[in-house]
Amino acid sequence: MTSDNIMIQVKDLKKYYNGEKIKALDGVNINVNRGDVMVVIGPSGSGKSTFLRSLNLLEIPTSGQIIVDGVDITGSEIDLDKFRQKMGMVFQHFNLFPHKTILENLTIAPIIVKKENEEKANKKAMELLDRVGLADRAKAYPVQLSGGQKQRVAIVRALCMDPEIMLFDEPTSALDPEMVGEVLDVMKELARDGMTMVTVTHEMGFAREVGNRVVFMDGGNIVEQGTPEEIFGSPKSPRLQDFLRKVL
């Protein structure tokens, strides 16, 4: 694999709370390649969400490096807001802006951050909204939408910034079971379109079907990683075997 294929390099990433008492991340090393659909699994408290949130510095790591396109974003001199534009993020609880309509939710960042003109931003937003089947809800407010619809809007909101990579933090965990499918379908389509994705999820079906790499974390570290076949078919470490026994 050539080095220009590497999108994000994570080196010895550590995140400690309370001095050194709680080690949420304890020296994580991993590369995310362009086009990867990486799925991070693991028990709760394993550090997988902290890891994901560190990638766009919503969590400030205690030490270690995160190198995006050759630039260490943990350095203090870089324009973090610029880097965050490249990374779309989707949250467990959607975090739509309740005081704005769906369309405004989608266009506010392009308009004020990227200085796109409103017409162009609206047009793009409507196209993307149409792709997730919600064009008719453009004028609605988030409270008027179901959980699954909100999460689809949240995905589109991130896409409107033309990110190079999408981060998903347990995107289906807060949804009623019957709405999980519609969100996973959108994510699958994204993956098929070649979007680089890192997803923290409990949806093993999604990990198996869509992921090209599965990473198992436990105790703030990556315990095992590989293709879905390797991870689900022939898990090596006892901790992963134990975890899979419980969730599958």
Added chain:
Amino acid sequence: MQISLDNFSRVMKYVPLFGRGLVVTVLLSLVTVLLGFVLAFILAMMSLSSVKILRAISTVYVQIVRCTPMMVQVLIMYYLLTGLIPFPRVFLFGYIEVGRFIPAAISLALNSGGYMSDVIRGGIEGIDQGQTEAARSLGMTKGQTMRYIIIPQAIKNILPSFANEFVTIIKESSVCSVIGVAEITKQAQNVQSATFISLEPLFVATFLYFCLCFPTSRIIAYFERRMRASDQR
């Protein structure tokens, strides 16, 4: 002591004075609430700032305002300001003495701003952290996040408190009578002096305060209910 209709009818000759007092009280309260809002907003931003010294200044200020009597604050500001600035003897509308009104408004605003800064801070802190994370993850700066995402949502929580603060200030502004601002209470005292009737002028003042505050607080309560209803759209 006696309360009599005769006394009332003598006091009623001074209705125009009470009318002026009413205008002064309302104007004073309005100016105070507006100035106070600006100050409270600045103090709240300081207390939420990552700069330690700004946080400290804001905390110290709020504590000083809270832990000293309002009347003393008003007196200090009056002597301080009139000592520093030689206010010309100008009368607004012919009866609002600028040299007393301005110090009164400023000291009331300094007081109210201190109290209300906590309300604003609370309103801002009450917005889900996920809103900030979503905005920042889209590349918005801290300032843009505040301006476009957090404050518009916080305003909704804050506005009712400010309307209630308006009612509070209407009542508390009576303290400005000590520096001779001719608001309702001061006018009641003037009428007392002119008529040697002690109680009835105060009843008139009470009636006026009640007529200002009661409808205002009902109107606020009405809008609060409506705003809450719109949340469940």
